[in-house]
Amino acid sequence: MEDALVLKYTAPVPRYTSYPTAPHFSEAIGNAEYEGWLGAIGEGETLSLYAHIPYCDRLCWFCACHTKQTLRYDPVTAYLAGLHREIEAIGQQVTGGARVTALHLGGGSPTLVRPDDLIALKSQFSQHFTFAEDCEISVEMDPNDLDEARHDALAAIGMSRASFGIQDFDPVVQKAINRIQTYEQTRDAIEASRARGVRSVNCDVLYGLPHQTMATLERTIEAVLSLGPDRVALFGYAHVPWMKKHQQMIPEESLPGVVARYAQMARAAEMLVACGYEAIGIDHFARPSDTLAVASREGRLRRNFQGYTDDTAETLIGLGASAIGQFREGHVQNMPATGEYLRRAEQGGLAAVRGYALTxxxxxxxxxxxxxxxxxxxxxxxxxxxxxxxxxxxxxxxxxxxxxxxxxxxxxxxxxxxxxxxxxxxxxxxxxxxxxxxxxxxxxxxxxx
Known part of the structure; x- marks a missing residue:
């Protein structure tokens, strides 16, 4: 494809995981509106839950998520107490007849949470919400955090989908993004998850990273394919140093240009499709038997704040600092600052600070x-x-x-x-x-x- 076309149609635009997008949310929407939207969830409705764990024990320089580094567990303990309080408060607002069909733990690094705390968190959810028997429980996984006890705890909470962040296996690229993670670590973590009954494995891969070349990306894709994931999410690295200051650690001159990024994306997609994966939307790939591929073929594919999904629930409740919820009436976002989120959660349970009422x-x-x-x-x-x-x-x-x-x-x-x-x-x-x-x-x- 001509370079001019790539340059013309790659100007910065939203990812459209919602509409309107988050920059258009307003402080005019807060807890009062949130309570009303929660109370309007009807008997027999299905809903999804997302819990944000904003802590990591290392800071990956490529990351644009709301997260913070901690080498102590005390802040995590305090945060989980606030999250428990928010779960209780929201559960009291939602009718008991609504059923949870999906629970997603994201971050940050949910696998940083200690085994007993993971089990206690799921228990808190189960105490205040009604879960469907076939509820999908998915967790974002960092192989560097995982040990046998955490694998056992994830099995105990019923994890059915594991999403492994890989980004790139090349050592030079990994050093440039401060994400050191070997192929062997990743392979062993995936095998441990599958051995405990995980039905679906997703791998996240990035293109457009510092010092990434076509050759290094091809080797990463080959390594990922050898792991046999059910899904692959192929994302372009979002360089937004004005929003995420730690990305200033990545020299802009080390990044591939727009045309090179496009070529990387196209080649990775070509390799995945050649190995039997179906292209889903703009950046996902799935085995033909995977539920995401089935939903795409049947016209049931949807998009929410986690990206492409086959989840049919109209309501998504976001819990934790910065988490975003999606309702028929509009969108709502929690306080992003962790300390202030905790203060609000401890005072009344709800921590919404902005949102948007749909016209x-x-x-x-x-x-x-x-x-x-x-x-x-x-x-x-x-x-x-x-x-x-x-x-x-x-x-x-x-x-x-x-x-x-x-x-x-x-x-x-x-x-x-x-x-x-x-x-x-x-x-x-x-x-x-x-x-x-x-x-x-x-x-x-x-x-x-």
């Missing part, structure tokens, strides 16, 4: 953007059926995009706006064309590929 137009645009990101297009008839009074605006925008699309990224046939094979890698940029909030200048974003 009808927001819901329309959220739907269109989700379809572009998940299915690479949308049917005009489908949108008109779901939003009969206001669909005309985005349909006209789709027609305008196609009329101005000299590069052939899209088509409109039989009333369906669709990205071509050429346009799919740039789905984020196409989705941005339907973002009514993007032009107000709030927030800075990573490059689109």
């Amino acid at each position: 009808p137009e927001d819901r329309l645009r959220a739907r269109v953007i989700s379809l572009v990101m998940c299915e690479f297009g949308f049917s005009f008839e489908r949108i008109e059926a779901e939003f009969p009074l206001i669909a005309a605006s985005v349909i006209e925008e789709a027609r305008l995009f196609r009329a101005r699309d000299a590069e052939g990224l899209s088509t409109i046939e039989s009333g369906v706006f669709k990205l071509t094979a050429r346009g799919r890698p740039f789905a984020r940029s196409v989705a941005a064309a339907f973002d009514a909030h993007l032009s107000n200048g709030r927030g800075r974003h990573s490059v689109a590929v």
Whole structure:
């Protein structure tokens, strides 16, 4: 693909794990609105839970998550006490008839938590929420944290999906991002998880890292494939040093340029597909039998704050510092600062500090953007059926995009706006064309590929 096309369509845009995106959240939405949204969850509804553990025992310089380093466990103990209080407070707001179908522990490093505390955390959830028998419990895993006792504790809480951060196996790249992790460590951790009944293993790989070359990336992909993961998430490194100061430890001159990043992404995707993985959305790959691949083929793929998912629950409750929740009514985010989060959790349990109440137009645009990101297009008839009074605006925008699309990224046939094979890698940029909030200048974003 021509370099000019790559340069044109890789301008910084949101990742669209929500709409509107987090920079547009407002302090006008807080605990009062949050309580109302929690109370509106109906009998028999399904919901997902996300618990954020913001601590790591080392700071990876590539990381853009809300996290902090600690070499002492005391802060983790204090944080877990606040999280227990928030779980209790939210559980009291939610009707007992709602069932949890997914629980995700993210971070930070959830595997930093001690075995007894992991079991106590799951017990607290089970005491205050009703879990479906087939609830999927997924955990973000750092092989450097894991030992036999933690593996046993993760099995005891019912972990069914393990997500292993790999990033890159090349020693030079690992040193540059302060993420030292051997292939053998990772292999042994994956085998230990599978031996204890984990049904699905995901591996996270990054391209666009410092000192990363096509050759080093190819070797990493080959090593990842030898581990036999059920899913692979292939993310572009987001260099946002204005937001994450520790990324200043990565010299910008060591990073591949936009064209090189695109070539890395395309080659890694090619290798994964050649080994039988199905491409899911813009950055996921899954074995054909994996539930994510099945959902994609059946048109049930969704996108939330954790990325692509086959989770059908409409409500996602975020717990912990900085965690974001997603409701029919809108989005809500907890206090990011850990100390202030704890103070709020201890005082009343809830710690929401900002959010966004959706308008009808927001819901329309959220739907269109989700379809572009998940299915690479949308049917005009489908949108008109779901939003009969206001669909005309985005349909006209789709027609305008196609009329101005000299590069052939899209088509409109039989009333369906669709990205071509050429346009799919740039789905984020196409989705941005339907973002009514993007032009107000709030927030800075990573490059689109």
